[in-house]
Amino acid sequence: MEVENKQIIFKGFIQGMPKETDMELKIGNKIKLKAPEESGAFIVKNLYLSCDPYMRGRMRHFHGSYIPPFVPGSVIEGFGVSRVLDSDNPNFKPGDLVSGFTGWEEYSLIQKTVQLRKIQQDDIPLSYHVGLLGMPGFTAYVGFYEVCTPKKGDYVFVSAASGAVAQLVGQLAKLHGCYVVGSAGTSQKVDLLKNKLGFNEAFNYKEEPDLDAALKRYFPQGIDIYFDNVGGAMLEAALLNMRIHGRIAVCGMVSQNSVSDPQGTRNLFNLISRRIKMEGFLQSDYLHLYPRFLEDVISFYKEGKIVYIEDMNEGLESAPAAFVGLFSGKNVGKQVICVARE
Amino acid sequence: MEVENKQIIFKGFIQGMPKETDMELKIGNKIKLKAPEESGAFIVKNLYLSCDPYMRGRMRHFHGSYIPPFVPGSVIEGFGVSRVLDSDNPNFKPGDLVSGFTGWEEYSLIQKTVQLRKIQQDDIPLSYHVGLLGMPGFTAYVGFYEVCTPKKGDYVFVSAASGAVAQLVGQLAKLHGCYVVGSAGTSQKVDLLKNKLGFNEAFNYKEEPDLDAALKRYFPQGIDIYFDNVGGAMLEAALLNMRIHGRIAVCGMVSQNSVSDPQGTRNLFNLISRRIKMEGFLQSDYLHLYPRFLEDVISFYKEGKIVYIEDMNEGLESAPAAFVGLFSGKNVGKQVICVARE
Numbered sequence: 001m002e003v004e005n006k007q008i009i010f011k012g013f014i015q016g017m018p019k020e021t022d023m024e025l026k027i028g029n030k031i032k033l034k035a036p037e038e039s040g041a042f043i044v045k046n047l048y049l050s051c052d053p054y055m056r057g058r059m060r061h062f063h064g065s066y067i068p069p070f071v072p073g074s075v076i077e078g079f080g081v082s083r084v085l086d087s088d089n090p091n092f093k094p095g096d097l098v099s100g101f102t103g104w105e106e107y108s109l110i111q112k113t114v115q116l117r118k119i120q121q122d123d124i125p126l127s128y129h130v131g132l133l134g135m136p137g138f139t140a141y142v143g144f145y146e147v148c149t150p151k152k153g154d155y156v157f158v159s160a161a162s163g164a165v166a167q168l169v170g171q172l173a174k175l176h177g178c179y180v181v182g183s184a185g186t187s188q189k190v191d192l193l194k195n196k197l198g199f200n201e202a203f204n205y206k207e208e209p210d211l212d213a214a215l216k217r218y219f220p221q222g223i224d225i226y227f228d229n230v231g232g233a234m235l236e237a238a239l240l241n242m243r244i245h246g247r248i249a250v251c252g253m254v255s256q257n258s259v260s261d262p263q264g265t266r267n268l269f270n271l272i273s274r275r276i277k278m279e280g281f282l283q284s285d286y287l288h289l290y291p292r293f294l295e296d297v298i299s300f301y302k303e304g305k306i307v308y309i310e311d312m313n314e315g316l317e318s319a320p321a322a323f324v325g326l327f328s329g330k331n332v333g334k335q336v337i338c339v340a341r342e
Numbered sequence: 343m344e345v346e347n348k349q350i351i352f353k354g355f356i357q358g359m360p361k362e363t364d365m366e367l368k369i370g371n372k373i374k375l376k377a378p379e380e381s382g383a384f385i386v387k388n389l390y391l392s393c394d395p396y397m398r399g400r401m402r403h404f405h406g407s408y409i410p411p412f413v414p415g416s417v418i419e420g421f422g423v424s425r426v427l428d429s430d431n432p433n434f435k436p437g438d439l440v441s442g443f444t445g446w447e448e449y450s451l452i453q454k455t456v457q458l459r460k461i462q463q464d465d466i467p468l469s470y471h472v473g474l475l476g477m478p479g480f481t482a483y484v485g486f487y488e489v490c491t492p493k494k495g496d497y498v499f500v501s502a503a504s505g506a507v508a509q510l511v512g513q514l515a516k517l518h519g520c521y522v523v524g525s526a527g528t529s530q531k532v533d534l535l536k537n538k539l540g541f542n543e544a545f546n547y548k549e550e551p552d553l554d555a556a557l558k559r560y561f562p563q564g565i566d567i568y569f570d571n572v573g574g575a576m577l578e579a580a581l582l583n584m585r586i587h588g589r590i591a592v593c594g595m596v597s598q599n600s601v602s603d604p605q606g607t608r609n610l611f612n613l614i615s616r617r618i619k620m621e622g623f624l625q626s627d628y629l630h631l632y633p634r635f636l637e638d639v640i641s642f643y644k645e646g647k648i649v650y651i652e653d654m655n656e657g658l659e660s661a662p663a664a665f666v667g668l669f670s671g672k673n674v675g676k677q678v679i680c681v682a683r684e
Contacts, residue, residue: 057615065615066586231610244408245627250613264606268573271592271622273399273407278620280613285587 005031008104008319010070013061017327022059023076023320031107035088041111042092044082046102047342049316050130051323051335052078052164053254066282076104076319079130081119083342089113097121099129104319106339115287124301125310131334132301132308133294135283136164139251141293142286144172147249147279148225152177155219157238160229161202162189162309164334165251168297169227170199171306178225181218183234185329192309192332211237222246230255232263239270248278254327309333347373350446350661352412355403359669364401365418365662373449377430383453384434386424388444389684391658392472393665393677394420394506395596408624418446418661421472423461425684431455439463441471446661448681457629466643467652473676474643474650475636477625478506481593483635484628486514489591489621490567494519497561499580502571503544504531504651506676507593510639511569512541513648520567523560525576527671534651534674553579564588572597574605581612590620596669651675 007026014022035042055078058070070076080102084092091113092098100116102108110116119129131137143165144150156173158166161182170193173180181201182193193202201218208214215223215237222243228235231253238248271278300306311331313322319337326335349368356364377384397420400412412418422444426434433455434440442458444450452458461471473479485507486492498515500508503524512535515522523543524535535544543560550556557565557579564585570577573595580590613620642648653673655664661679668677 235610250610252614253611264608265610266606268577268592268607269595271620272594272624274622275624275627276622278613280616280618282614282617285617 001033002030003033003107005029005105005107006316007075007106008316010059010072010074010076012072013069014056014059018056018059018324020320020324023323025317025320031109033085033107035086035109037088039088039111041109042087042089043085044098044102044108044110045085046080046082046106046108046339048081048127048130049102049104049319049337049339050079050134050136051319051326051331051337052135053252053326055323056327066284075108077101078104079135080339081126081129082108082110092118097126097129099134104316104337106316115284124298127310127312127336127338128308130336131164131310132168132306133297136334137168137297137308138286138290138293139283140165140168140172141297142283142289143227143249143251143281144169144176146286146289147281148227148247150176150178150225154178154224155221155243156180156225156227157215157219157223157241158182158199158227158229159205159234159238160184160252160254160329161193161199162197162333163229163331166227166229167193167197167309167333168306170197171300173225174198174200175300175305183214186332189329189332196307196309205234212240215241225249227251228253231265236265236267239265239267239274239276242270242274242276244274246274246276248276250278250280311335313337315339343375344372345375345449347371347447347449348658349417349448350658352401352414352416352418354414355411356398356401360398360401360666362662362666365665367659367662373451375427375449377428377451379430381430381453383451384429384431385427386440386444386450386452387427388422388424388448388450388681390423390469390472391444391446391661391679391681392421392476392478393661393668393673393679394477395594395668397665398669408626417450419443420446421477422681423468423471424450424452434460439468439471441476446658446679448658457626466640469652469654469678469680470650472678473506473652474510474648475639478676479510479639479650480628480632480635481625482507482510482514483639484625484631485569485591485593485623486511486518488628488631489623490569490589492518492520492567496520496566497563497585498522498567498569499557499561499565499583500524500541500569500571501547501576501580502526502594502596502671503535503541504539504675505571505673508569508571509535509539509651509675510648512539513642515567516540516542517642517647525556528674531671531674538649538651547576554582557583567591569593570595573607578607578609581607581609581616581618584612584616584618586616588616588618590618592620592622653677655679657681 084096097119193199226238229252232255426438439461535541568580571594574597
């Protein structure tokens with residue numbers, strides 16, 4: 001059986017911020033819903049696709065990163081939740097739900113099964129498997145527990161705090177007995193942080209002419225842990241407010257253009273005087289902790305101790321705009337594309 | 343008995359680089375060579391004084407650092423080796439040799455005994471107690487072993503490599519089975535690194551138009567450990583050449599003006615993609631390791647496994663120029679002032 005397969009194609013390498021026109025919707029390609037014999041591959045129907053900031057790095061012509069660039073003219077690759085339709089792989093059977101790398105298209109032939117997980121469906125929303133229970137949630141979990149070495153009572157600051165990763169970091173920190181303040185870019189997000197995600201305090205960084213002063217107001221005692229998702233000016237302000245032996249987990253630098261910051265961080269001297277550990281990390285180095293993560297976070301969720309906010313766009317066509325929106329903070333919570341509800 | 347006491351006075355707070363005129367030689371002050379009764383203090387004759395880059399920070403009007411600023415109009419304070427002349431403190435007797443904080447003057451009244459050590463004199467040069475066996479040596483020891491978490495076979499890069507701290511870092515790294523390359527600012531220093539200090543390779547950064555290219559030449563496999571004494575452009579170049587899970591010990595930023603770098607470090611994104619740990623540290627957080635340090639380094643020295651290079655200036659009068667010279671790399675090895683040979 002051959003069907004039409006709508007796809008989002010990566011047009012060519014970019015510099016700076018991604019634009020919608022860097023991607024295009026392609027209609028008319030056909031795909032056979034049958035896995036080639038002896039391929040070990042399988043065919044899936046994509047249900048939910050994940051828009052993640054790290055994907056910007058794959059749009060650049062740069063091979064020195066931890067993940068290779070996209071191939072111009074090919075379908076965009078990203079995390080997704082999919083249903084197996086046909087399989088030549090004994091580990092994945094028709095009807096199985098999987099989460100892992102797939103294509104930005106209606107149907108995909110999956111050949112790489114690295115970091116691909118079978119989903120045991122229960123009362124957790126399926127789309128959460130690319131968010132709370134997927135790469136962003138796991139990033140929050142290992143970043144907070146393994147990189148930040150938190151202690152009860154620590155003062156924790158999280159930037160881009162309502163985002164896919166940070167909203168969980170803040171909630172884990174609260175559960176750990178920390179005092180948590182988040183920054184975000186709209187009053188709606190600030191409200192969510194305080195009233196839905198349980199942060200102690202939150203502020204709109206766009207309304208703060210002086211970020212250093214804002215942090216001094218929210219952290220008169222200083223910051224023990226800064227979970228950095230943005231880099232740039234906020235990192236500089238945090239460096240001025242870290243406590244001695246503070247920890248900075250460098251998770252993302254969404255304010256920067258992925259490789260270099262035209263401005264630069266000018267006050268790294270504080271690393272010495274305050275004896276700060278600043279560490280970049282990737283969740284993929286901690287995959288041995290994935291089972292424990294799933295167990296912990298599923299428990300927290302089912303006990304009502306954590307919530308998760310998604311920004312769901314409908315239809316594959318909406319993916320380019322949703323992805324581009326990540327870099328101006330248009331999304332409220334984890335950005336997901338619903339390709340099909342089954 | 344009252345004697346004349348030549349002193350180096352701190353004239354007033356500075357901005358930017360220190361100049362000789364920020365200090366002045368004061369002649370004519372008298373001092374009684376008798377410790378006040380019931381003071382717990384003692385009088386020393388200063389033999390060797392240490393010129394250390396961190397002292398620049400104390401010349402600034404900034405109270406947020408780990409050590410308070412100097413007091414304008416007062417004698418400069420620094421590490422030194424001194425002989426006790428008279429004492430009201432039962433732990434320090436006339437004739438004792440001590441190393442620790444003292445004044446830039448011929449005789450000092452010592453009231454604070456924090457981090458003050460009594461020296462057991464043996465065949466190690468007395469002046470080494472402000473270098474190899476003093477704060478710089480201890481900084482090298484804890485920075486290398488505790489902050490860099492070295493492994494045999496690691497590729498180690500050290501900047502300002504013939505300096506008071508770094509010359510020992512390189513030698514400890516060699517003893518640990520690492521491959522060590524140092525950068526310095528003159529061909530004389532490069533020669534010392536290769537032929538006296540036993541570095542595998544060394545280069546003159548002033549002759550390298552492209553520091554990234556230089557590091558790629560010396561570290562085709564990349565850098566596991568960067569022991570950073572300079573910050574600035576060399577840090578940026580190192581970030582481009584770190585291996586995955588590399589460690590950067592931030593010991594000093596002599597290229598910067600102590601607080602902010604007008605240029606800024608523009609490629610911190612590499613911390614994430616390469617999963618780098620970058621940590622600032624101060625030796626004073628590790629004082630519990632001082633006895634082990636002394637034991638280890640004295641053994642290494644006596645067994646001929648390490649050497650130490652000093653740049654000795656004669657006379658208290660030479661101190662301001664020697665200190666200022668640190669920031670243009672005028673010193674070759676650890677900068678010491680000989681005030682008196684006993």
